[in-house]
Amino acid sequence: MPVFTQKNAEKQLNAEADKVQRDDLESLLARQRAIEDKVKGSGKLQRFSGDIKLMFSMIGDYWNGSYRNLPWKSIAAIAGALLYVLNPLDLIPDLILGIGFVDDAGVVALCLKLVETDLIRYAAWKEQREAATPEVI
Template sequence: MALFNQKDARKQLDNEAGKVHRADLETLLDRQRSIEEKVKGSGKLARFRTDIKLMFSLIRDYWYGNYRSVPWKTIAAVAGALLYVMNPLDVIPDLIFGIGFVDDAGVVALCLKLVESDLHRYAAWKEHQEDMKTAPQSN
């Protein structure tokens, strides 16, 4: 029997996403560095490091109004997953050596699966924005 199956992860993610308010996005952005450090230091979450940075970038661009071509449900799911990672006392407390980040990794993986197409569209938009900044300006 798995300690943390997909059904449990989906339920937990839905619970967390349902609790997300716009003020939570600001809290997440303020705590981004500490969450990224937590991810970097954990074996299970480290493989999601690039995805988590993209998730933070999406929230930041949404928060500042740069990118709004995404449903609120996607923003709430991403924020819910990141809030879950931020919480050290979740289903499997992070302090339990060896398995403490298994549930966090499961929630992030499920979130990525649920918002994959929106995240891909955002990544393409972000890349286009960066290309526009570096493209030579014609007169």
């Protein structure tokens, strides 16, 4: 079995991102819980749990129009990576114990590398927005 490489991750991420349409974001947001549960249950993906929550938050704010300060390419890459994680029959099927999530982790890691600046900007925006919003008791 060939080793999953960064080149494989890039190919898979590009293939998924190219398929993403704006309407897919709503469907993806509806499946957030399933993806987060899958991430929690896998050793290789679990370390990306916080990043994946931030990705979902950014997609949600993009979807509802409150945050649009990023290119569609970044949203498509994030959505593509998350949809790839959701697919149990991807390049290395998730059912293969020990290595089934290696490709998923590779795709997520590559996506994080590609959209790192956008995620950092979004996290700063979100933090500033939350600081400016008075807490309701």
